[in-house]
Amino acid sequence: MPESYDTAMRRLxxxxxxxxxxxxxxxxxxxxINNLLKNGYAEPAPNQSTSERLWYLPHFAVxxxxxxxxxxxxxxxxxxxxxxxxxxxxxxxxxxxxxxxVLVRFRQGRVAVSADIxxxxxxxxxxxxxxxxxxxxxxxNMHENPQEYRMTSLIFGAASSxxxxxxxxxxxxSEFELEYPEACKAIRLDHYVDDFLKSFNxxxxxxxxxxxxxxxxxxxxxxxxxxxxxxxxxxxxMPDTRNDDNVQLGGDTRIEKTLxxxxxxxxxxxxxxxxxxxxxxxxxETSLPPTKRQVTSAVMSVFDPLGPSPVLITGKCMLQDIxxxxxxxxxxxxxxxxxxxxxxxxxxxxxxxxxxxRCISPGHTEGSYMFSLIAGKARAPLKVIxxxxxxxxxxxxxxxxxxxxxxxxxxxxxxxxxxxxxxAPAEDIALDTRGIERK
Numbered sequence: 398m399p400e401s402y403d404t405a406m407r408r409l410x411x412x413x414x415x416x417x418x419x420x421x422x423x424x425x426x427x428x429x430i431n432n433l434l435k436n437g438y439a440e441p442a443p444n445q446s447t448s449e450r451l452w453y454l455p456h457f458a459v460x461x462x463x464x465x466x467x468x469x470x471x472x473x474x475x476x477x478x479x480x481x482x483x484x485x486x487x488x489x490x491x492x493x494x495x496x497x498x499v500l501v502r503f504r505q506g507r508v509a510v511s512a513d514i515x516x517x518x519x520x521x522x523x524x525x526x527x528x529x530x531x532x533x534x535x536x537x538n539m540h541e542n543p544q545e546y547r548m549t550s551l552i553f554g555a556a557s558s559x560x561x562x563x564x565x566x567x568x569x570x571s572e573f574e575l576e577y578p579e580a581c582k583a584i585r586l587d588h589y590v591d592d593f594l595k596s597f598n599x600x601x602x603x604x605x606x607x608x609x610x611x612x613x614x615x616x617x618x619x620x621x622x623x624x625x626x627x628x629x630x631x632x633x634x635m636p637d638t639r640n641d642d643n644v645q646l647g648g649d650t651r652i653e654k655t656l657x658x659x660x661x662x663x664x665x666x667x668x669x670x671x672x673x674x675x676x677x678x679x680x681x682e683t684s685l686p687p688t689k690r691q692v693t694s695a696v697m698s699v700f701d702p703l704g705p706s707p708v709l710i711t712g713k714c715m716l717q718d719i720x721x722x723x724x725x726x727x728x729x730x731x732x733x734x735x736x737x738x739x740x741x742x743x744x745x746x747x748x749x750x751x752x753x754x755r756c757i758s759p760g761h762t763e764g765s766y767m768f769s770l771i772a773g774k775a776r777a778p779l780k781v782i783x784x785x786x787x788x789x790x791x792x793x794x795x796x797x798x799x800x801x802x803x804x805x806x807x808x809x810x811x812x813x814x815x816x817x818x819x820x821a822p823a824e825d826i827a828l829d830t831r832g833i834e835r836k
Contacts (some may be wrong), residue, residue: 398485399478401453402534408455408475409534409543417539422467429469430535434546438519439533442545448529452482453545454552456533466743471533471552482530482555489560492567496656496702497772498805501587503655504757504771505806506596508603508628509665511655515620518551518562518592559590569617589656593621593761596756604634611636625653627665627755657702671699671708671745681742686729689719692738699745704773704799708744713777715741774798 416423433439443644454471473482503509514520531548551558574619583606587595593610597603598607603626611621652668653660659668673681676695680687685696696712715737719730730738753770774794782790 398450398452398482398530399480401451401477402477404475405453405455405532405534405571406479406543408457408472409536412455412457413539417690418558421458422458425467426469427537429458429467433469433519433548436519437547438516438550438657439548440528441826442529442532442547446529448526450485450527450530450825452530452532454482454531454533454554456549471548471554473552473555485530486555486557488556489564492560492563494589495800495805496589498703499592499594500656500658501771501802501806502587503594503596504667504755506598506603506758507756508598508600508626508631509594509596509623509660510603510607510626510631511595511653511660512607512621512624514566514591514593514614515622517566517619518553518558520618520620521551521562523549524550563588563590565617566614566619569619570613572616573613574699577609577613579606580613583610584613585686592656594655600630602790603628607631607635625660625662627662642738657700660755661752664752665755667703667755668752669701669703669705669748671701671705671748673698673745675740684739686732686735687738688727689724690726692716692719692730692734695742702772703770704775705748705751705770706773706775708741708748710775710777711737711744712741713775717777717779772798772802 412426416426430439443607448791454473455475456469458473459468459470464472474628475481483630503511528547528549532550533548534543534548535546536543551562566588567585570581573582583593583595587593595603597606597611624632626632653662654670655667657670659670660666661668673695675793676687676691676698679685680691693716698718699709699712701709715734718737719734722734724730754767757767757769757771776790776792776794778787
């Protein structure tokens with residue numbers, strides 16, 4: 398690896414310049430560094446390197462628009478002479494569970510529980526011989542010489558960190574496979590990195606398995622916190638929940654942010670949180686036409702794992718039309734496109750008022766039906782395709798999504814008695830998909 402001290406020093410001066418203009422950010426940034434040292438996640442680096450693999454990491458702050466906490470991230474992708482630390486790291490296999498799968502299983506049972514692992518990456522230690530590859534520079538006073546420190550735990554920003562942390566979580570759970578089989582299965586299937594989401598058929602099952610999951614994690618020094626449930630009886634049984642500021646135990650507003658969705662715990666319903674955070678307020682709230690760059694940023698920033706396709710697809714089609722017009726990036730869109738833009742922004746805002754039931758397996762015994770959005774998919778082909786062809790492609794997409802959802806749900810043999818039924822918009826489409834000749 399090339400010498401990286403100078404690059405880290407330049408980045409330190411850059412972040413110091415940014416912090417000097419924001420006292421609150423500077424205070425929180427210093428607290429983050431001090432917490433790393435206080436909790437043993439970082440340590441003063443020895444004067445002599447203990448390894449030939451010496452690397453200095455730049456660092457920066459990441460703030461979430463809906464959270465006050467500042468997260469310190471180490472830039473393992475920063476290059477010196479064309480090389481970076483991530484180039485020398487093995488990413489490992491992708492152990493992250495499907496986001497849609499975690500959410501589908503979260504919606505199966507009547508009783509739902511969620512929590513997250515506190516500081517998951519930082520709870521996993523780095524071997525002594527690898528720590529000099531995670532050195533960084535810091536000083537509390539810009540007029541002093543910077544001090545050298547090194548991380549003793551996994552860092553945010555390293556390509557290998559997600560796989561390593563998830564492997565440790567699963568490896569620890571495997572030690573208790575015979576004693577707590579249900580809890581171990583939940584740890585493997587119902588974690589999305591550090592977030593734990595699980596649904597159960599009864600309060601008793603939820604209490605028992607949740608306590609087991611908590612204890613298994615505790616054996617590996619992972620702390621589950623921020624417990625939330627639609628049944629207070631489950632929370633009352635969880636260790637340390639009454640001392641947890643994040644726990645949802647009641648109140649007029651009980652909204653839990655769950656993997657890109659809003660969980661209305663009082664009504665046990667899910668809502669959409671599709672804020673156009675990258676778009677200036679004056680563009681959203683006035684009749685000022687946006688630029689091509691602003692529209693592209695807005696459409697591509699919308700994220701929702703369930704996929705409210707009727708709204709999202711109109712935004713993609715609008716974006717295609719704008720690109721076909723040939724305008725430059727910072728040129729305002731034309732009048733027709735502006736009308737579509739205003740309607741789309743209004744539809745995005747309306748989605749915030751929509752609620753869908755979280756539980757999609759209510760267990761009705763009187764033969765009644767319930768309709769609910771499970772997931773949605775949409776595609777906007779660039780080539781001109783006939784309407785019958787588009788309908789066929791939609792039918793295929795529906796069948797593929799239904800099969801994918803069924804594979805992700807991990808139903809037991811008695812969990813679902815009927816195969817899914819795909820409805821076609823026209824009889825001709827239904828005949829084509831079944832291979833029946835039309836007359």
